[in-house]
Amino acid sequence: SYVLTQPPSVSVAPGKTARITCGGNNIGSKSVHWYQQKPGQAPVLVIYYDSDRPSGIPERFSGSNSGNTATLTISRVEAGDEADYYCQVWDSSSDHPVVFGGGTKLTVL
Amino acid sequence: EVQLVESGGGLVQPGGSLRLSCAASGFTVSSNYMSWVRQAPGKGLEWVSVIYSGGSTYYADSVKGRFTISRDNSKNTLYLQMNSLRAEDTAVYYCARDSFLFLGSYYMDVWGKGTTVTVSS
Secondary structure, eight states: OOOOBOOSEEEEOTTSOEEEEEEOTTGGGSOOEEEEEOTTSOOEEEEBTTTBOOTTSOTTEEEEEETTEEEEEEOSOOGGGOEEEEEEEEOTTSSSOEEEOOOEEEEEO | OOEEEEEOOEEEOTTOOEEEEEEEESSOGGGSEEEEEEEOTTOOEEEEEEEOTTSOEEEOTTTTTTEEEEEETTTTEEEEEEOSOOGGGOEEEEEEEEEOSSTTOOEEEEEOOOEEEEEOO
16 A cells, blocks of 8 residues: 655744655655644644645645655744644555555644 | 534443444535544554445455444434454544545545544453
8 A cells, every 4th residue: 555654753943944744656646635733633634735725724834746755844933833744645546545644743943 | 614523432341342423514424525533642643444425435454344434314424333442443533524626636624523442451
């Protein structure tokens, strides 16, 4: 089955830019979705179809996807952005269509 | 308001059974793909099962043959019947709506708050 690989942790200072990667074999040919999860809360969709933002998600959140890597970029990072972030793809050809990455803990220094 | 509310979690002994429920409001469960996702303590998200609008169902290898996803259209509710429970099934279980703009790729745009299942003697 398809595998998504994320770094366990990323650290960034407030006001700087955080980049969280999601690696997969030819992931650029798939659509990648991103979720933010804060402690004790359910996940929240922050990016879908590689780079689209749901209503209510700040423009500071953006995404890209090419080759073997998708990237979630958070500009002008705030303390409130500290959370776990998960990438996800849908493998429609599989009996296991939903694939999550292992998650990345974003720490705001 | 579009909302999902899970219930049915609790403490169960190894080998026991539980049925989780996920009541939807603001949309129709049977018209959507719906998933169960779990999260073990301190771990990441793990997809458990999905039911398509047409009724097809799929399961993670870790639960196949033990868990059954279903829905009751009259109650607009999604279920997860969990049998032969193991310690490793201990987790928060979330239900989620799978939505799409383009066929072939779905994303989870509505999540419940989760219900906790603890399997222990």
